[in-house]
Amino acid sequence: MKAYKIIAISFLLVGFAWGQTTTFKAKQGLIEKIWGFLKKPISTVTYTLSNGTVAADGKAALDLYISTNRMSPVGLQWEISYDSTVVESLSVVAGPVALAAGKDVQCEPLTATLVRCIVVGMNQNPIQNGVAAIITVNTHAGTTVSSTTVSLSSPVTVSKKATALISAIAPGGGTVTFPVVLANLTCPVTEIEPNEDVTCTVSLSRNAVVDTVVQILYEDAFLTGPASVVILAGQSSISVMVTGQ
Secondary structure (H helix, E strand, O other): OHHHHHHHHHHHHHHHHHHHHHHHHHHHEEEEEHHHHHOOOOOOOEEEEEOOOOOOOOOEEEEEEEEOOOOOOOEEEEEEEOOOOEEEEEEEEOHHHHHHHHEEEEEEEEOEEEEEEEEEEOOOOOOOOEEEEEEEEEEEEOOOOEEEEEEOOOOOEEEOOOOOOEEEEOOOEEEEEEEOOEEEEEOOOOOOOOOEEEEEEEEEEOOOOOEEEEEOOOOOOOOOOOOOOEEEEOOOOEEEEEOOO
8 A cells, every 4th residue: 555655656756746837838838929929020111202303294193002020911091291382282192002903092172281091992902012092293383393292191900900000200201393494496387597596495494492503505507606504493484596507
């Protein structure tokens, strides 16, 4: 009987030790999982707006990029502000990564200079890193500034679990530049006779922001005129006298 008691007690002790070890390992594994989760970077979605240049039609396109360091969002929201004395209106369409996720863009004006936009869809497809929206800036004709700024603010980003992700706006970007390029030199006649004076016009594509020197090159050796002219700030053309030889 004594031997059996020793065996029983030994078994009990071994069983107790095994249970303690298993419990400790289970707790240790849970702690490691929690610690591993805490060590992972917090999901942050960064909004970045590109710069743009106004084309001959008075429009400039800006790309709105999103990038995340961890969890991809399923919905986006932001606000755009602009100078209404320079910008006539904005139009926004979904970018490639939004379209790939089955999303669309909806915008509404909040004030005369502020627009709110959202990227949503009837699904929970994640929006990958890339161009989420394309913003077209329509400028007023006759604008004399050299540049203007379109600013992002108030970003809101939603995860697949319907929770808010940390949102950030990258510094810089949103600068719209107005280039001044020579449009043409026009004369009221197609041919200039010898000793004939004709008033022609040198035109820029838009009003000069500063006094602008324009060099004139006459391809016909039998024509003479000024080698250069100055178009004053705020103006887009100037008359020149061209003489036939």
